[in-house]
Amino acid sequence: MTLTAPPAPAVPRTVPPAPPGAARRAWRTVSPYAYLAPFFTLFVAFGLFPLLYTAFVSLYRVELQTPGDMEWRGLGNYTALLRDAYFWVSLRNTFTIGVLSTVPQLVMALGLAHLLNHRMRGRTFLRTAVLLPYATSVAAATLVFAQLFGRDFGLINYVLGLVGIDPVDWQNGTVASQIAVSTVVIWRWTGYNTLIYLAGMQSVPVELYEAAAMDGASRWRQFFHVTLPGLRPTILFTVVVSTIGATQLFGEPLLLEGSVSGGISHQYQTLGLYLYEQGWGFFHLGRAAAVAWVMFLLILVLVGLNALIARRRSRKEAGR
Amino acid sequence: MTALAPPVRSGPSRAGRTLHAGPLAYAVLVVAVLFSAFPFYWTVVAASRSNADLAKVPPALLPGPHLMRNFEAVLEEADIGRALLNSLLVSGSVTLGTVLCCTLAGFAFAKLRFRGRGALLAVTVGTMMIPPQLGVIPLFMLIAELGWVNQLQSVVLPGLVSAFGVFFMRQYLVQSLPDELIEAARVDGASTARTFWSIVVPIARPGMAVLGLLTFMAAWNDFFWPVVALSSSEPTVQVALRQLGGGYVHDQSVIMAGTLLGTLPVLLVFGLLGRQIVGGIMQGAVKG
Numbered sequence: 001m002t003l004t005a006p007p008a009p010a011v012p013r014t015v016p017p018a019p020p021g022a023a024r025r026a027w028r029t030v031s032p033y034a035y036l037a038p039f040f041t042l043f044v045a046f047g048l049f050p051l052l053y054t055a056f057v058s059l060y061r062v063e064l065q066t067p068g069d070m071e072w073r074g075l076g077n078y079t080a081l082l083r084d085a086y087f088w089v090s091l092r093n094t095f096t097i098g099v100l101s102t103v104p105q106l107v108m109a110l111g112l113a114h115l116l117n118h119r120m121r122g123r124t125f126l127r128t129a130v131l132l133p134y135a136t137s138v139a140a141a142t143l144v145f146a147q148l149f150g151r152d153f154g155l156i157n158y159v160l161g162l163v164g165i166d167p168v169d170w171q172n173g174t175v176a177s178q179i180a181v182s183t184v185v186i187w188r189w190t191g192y193n194t195l196i197y198l199a200g201m202q203s204v205p206v207e208l209y210e211a212a213a214m215d216g217a218s219r220w221r222q223f224f225h226v227t228l229p230g231l232r233p234t235i236l237f238t239v240v241v242s243t244i245g246a247t248q249l250f251g252e253p254l255l256l257e258g259s260v261s262g263g264i265s266h267q268y269q270t271l272g273l274y275l276y277e278q279g280w281g282f283f284h285l286g287r288a289a290a291v292a293w294v295m296f297l298l299i300l301v302l303v304g305l306n307a308l309i310a311r312r313r314s315r316k317e318a319g320r
Numbered sequence: 321m322t323a324l325a326p327p328v329r330s331g332p333s334r335a336g337r338t339l340h341a342g343p344l345a346y347a348v349l350v351v352a353v354l355f356s357a358f359p360f361y362w363t364v365v366a367a368s369r370s371n372a373d374l375a376k377v378p379p380a381l382l383p384g385p386h387l388m389r390n391f392e393a394v395l396e397e398a399d400i401g402r403a404l405l406n407s408l409l410v411s412g413s414v415t416l417g418t419v420l421c422c423t424l425a426g427f428a429f430a431k432l433r434f435r436g437r438g439a440l441l442a443v444t445v446g447t448m449m450i451p452p453q454l455g456v457i458p459l460f461m462l463i464a465e466l467g468w469v470n471q472l473q474s475v476v477l478p479g480l481v482s483a484f485g486v487f488f489m490r491q492y493l494v495q496s497l498p499d500e501l502i503e504a505a506r507v508d509g510a511s512t513a514r515t516f517w518s519i520v521v522p523i524a525r526p527g528m529a530v531l532g533l534l535t536f537m538a539a540w541n542d543f544f545w546p547v548v549a550l551s552s553s554e555p556t557v558q559v560a561l562r563q564l565g566g567g568y569v570h571d572q573s574v575i576m577a578g579t580l581l582g583t584l585p586v587l588l589v590f591g592l593l594g595r596q597i598v599g600g601i602m603q604g605a606v607k608g
Contacts, residue, residue, distance in 0.1 A: 024511075027511075027512070028512065029434065031432070031512045031513075032428045032432040032433070032434035032437075033428075033434065035424040035425060035427060035428035035432065035512075035516075036424070036425050036428050036429075036440065038420070038421045038424060038425070039421040039422065039424065039425040039481075039486055040425070040440070042421065042477065042478075042480050042481050043444070043447075043481050043483070045462075045477075046459065046462075046477055046478040046480075046481050047447060047452065047455070047478075047481040047483070048443075048447065049455075049458065049462075050452075050455030050456070050457075050458040050459040050462065051447070051450060051452075051454060051455040051458075053455075053458035054454060054455055054457055054458055056458075057457055057458055057461070062457075062461070067460065067461040067464045067465070068461075068464075068465065108352075111348075112348075112349070112352055115341065115345045115348055115349055116349070117339075118339050118340060118341035118345055119339060119340045119341065120340065120341035120345070120346070124595060124598075126349055126353065127598050128590075128594040128595060128597075128598055129353040129356055129357065130349075130352055130353065130356055131590075131594065131597065131598055131601070132356045132357060132360070132590065132594075133356050133359070134537075135537060135583075135586045135587060135589075135590040135597075136359075136360075136541070136583055136586070136587075137540070137541035137543060137557075137558055137561070137582070137583070137586075138541065138543045138558075139543055139558045139561035139562055139565065139579075139582075140363075140561060140579045140582055140583045141359065142565070143561060143564065143565050143575055143576070143579045144359045144362060144363050144366075144576070144579060145359065146565070147362075147366060147374075147572055147575070147576065148359070148362065150572075152375070153374060153375045153376070153377065153379065155362065155379050158377065158378060158379055187355070187356075187359065190352075191356060192601065195598060195601050195602050196601070196602070198602065199601075199602040199603075219339070240449070241449075244449060244451060247451075248451050248453050250453070250543070250544050251543045251544070254562070254565075255561075255562065255565040258565045258566040258567050272453065272544070275456075276544075276548075279456075279457060279460075279548075280548065285457050285460070285461065288457050289457040289458075292453075292454045292455075292456070292457060293454075295454060296450070296454050299450075299451075303449070
């Protein structure tokens with residue numbers, strides 16, 4: 001049985017299974033893209049394309065009734081914006097409401113997270129309970145708060161009356177209405193940020209606390225010298241996310257009274273609401289696109305600023 | 321496989337945490353919980369009162385007898401029934417579709433090698449922070465072109481795009497799916513599709529559940545785009561609430577009844593699975 005053919009097995013042996021093997025290998029290189037295809041098809045069509053195309057649309061006159069007709073306007077939409085006093089009002093309101101809502105929200109969240117980071121009974125319940133507002137929609141939350149903030153029969157004015165404060169006009173007062181809008185934001189998002197901070201705090205190595213305690217640092221000092229520095233990336237994250245959210249604010253000012261102008265003198269109209277008013281109140285889609293693009297630039301500037309400040313601070317601290 | 325959370329971090333930091341909360345900490349937290357919960361209680365109070373009760377000084381602080389009447393009124397005046405059904409359809413399909421798309425893409429990013437992987441992942445993660453609200457105008461022109469204005473698919477399809485979801489599933493699979501398992505399946509001659517369904521999905525299931533929960537809540541509560549794309553003739557709950565708040569209905573108690581009906585489904589989900597949602601947010605935070 002030594003009549004076997006000359007030894008040339010290496011090549012023939014690989015040949016028979018080669019067709020399926022090659023196909024399989026080809027499939028192996030292609031199949032990753034098949035896994036990505038469903039997401040990326042949708043992503044390009046409904047995510048990426050609209051974002052990029054916004055810049056293009058902002059250079060045209062496009063009306064809501066005839067969105068297919070586009071007429072070149074160059075920078076006309078932008079100059080129209082800059083000339084509109086209400087654009088500036090809404091830009092300013094976006095800033096003030098942004099500060100009024102973001103700062104207390106994050107400070108409170110930090111405090112609550114610190115408390116929740118202790119050993120305690122019912123921690124799961126407490127965590128879930130502070131997150132409860134996160135489950136509600138902007139619309140539902142705002143409608144309830146609009147009721148609570150009612151000028152004549154609202155519960156908040158009633159309680160203020162009990163301590164001798166005159167009824168506040170939460171709709172028409174500029175500062176008051178902005179506080180009302182911010183309250184809804186604070187209520188909905190404080191719990192969410194609390195959990196983010198809590199997660200960050202739990203990843204601070206416990207040895208650092210032990211070392212600090214050994215050095216005789218009080219709990220208070222530990223919070224400032226161990227917890228906060230360890231939390232810096234998390235804080236930056238929440239500041240960025242909240243800033244972006246604040247730039248977008250729409251549902252809260254829309255539903256405080258239900259009008260797109262954000263109050264009779266636009267006293268709490270935000271950029272998000274102004275965009276909606278331009279597009280779906282006045283039918284100027286092109287101009288609304290210009291507003292969107294301005295908002296995008298604003299976000300870029302604010303996020304860049306945040307990153308810059310964060311980097312500076314950490315460099316300062318490193319140099320200390 | 322019963323633990324919902326993946327082994328994100330073993331807990332050396334937690335094991336050593338011995339600080340106990342003092343009475344002051346409890347007091348502050350109780351106040352925070354009351355602050356969180358009061359608006360819900362108030363919704364029930366206002367939705368179960370007559371409108372006249374709400375215009376009284378001092379205001380009523382306990383629930384009244386008119387809940388059913390107000391529910392009936394809002395079902396009639398604002399078509400909340402249809403809105404609830406639509407929201408269920410939209411949120412359900414968005415959740416299923418998102419979880420599927422994101423698991424597929426997340427798996428590819430986590431465990432498969434291919435050209436352009438880094439770049440594609442960078443594009444995905446890079447847009448995670450850009451609010452989709454900035455794209456509404458072209459998106460509206462697109463669905464107008466397709467003739468989808470005021471049809472539910474105009475809300476479902478854009479709702480499926482979740483860069484966060486892809487990132488979330490990728491992180492989940494990187495951590496909980498050992499390369500050896502994939503390798504073993506390959507050696508056994510399993511196709512990638514087979515590997516996906518019989519190895520990846522079972523391991524990814526807890527992560528998929530968390531993503532599904534977060535997606536469902538976000539889809540149910542989504543506001544800007546549905547308000548733009550739909551109208552009162554084909555509303556989701558949020559669109560119906562916007563109508564309610566837009567002055568079409570004047571009875572505060574009826575508005576509150578609508579708010580209550582529109583919020584109950586997510587509250588139910590939250591009540592049953594709140595723990596998992598808390599876990600999901602904290603995981604996302606650690607990874608993000």
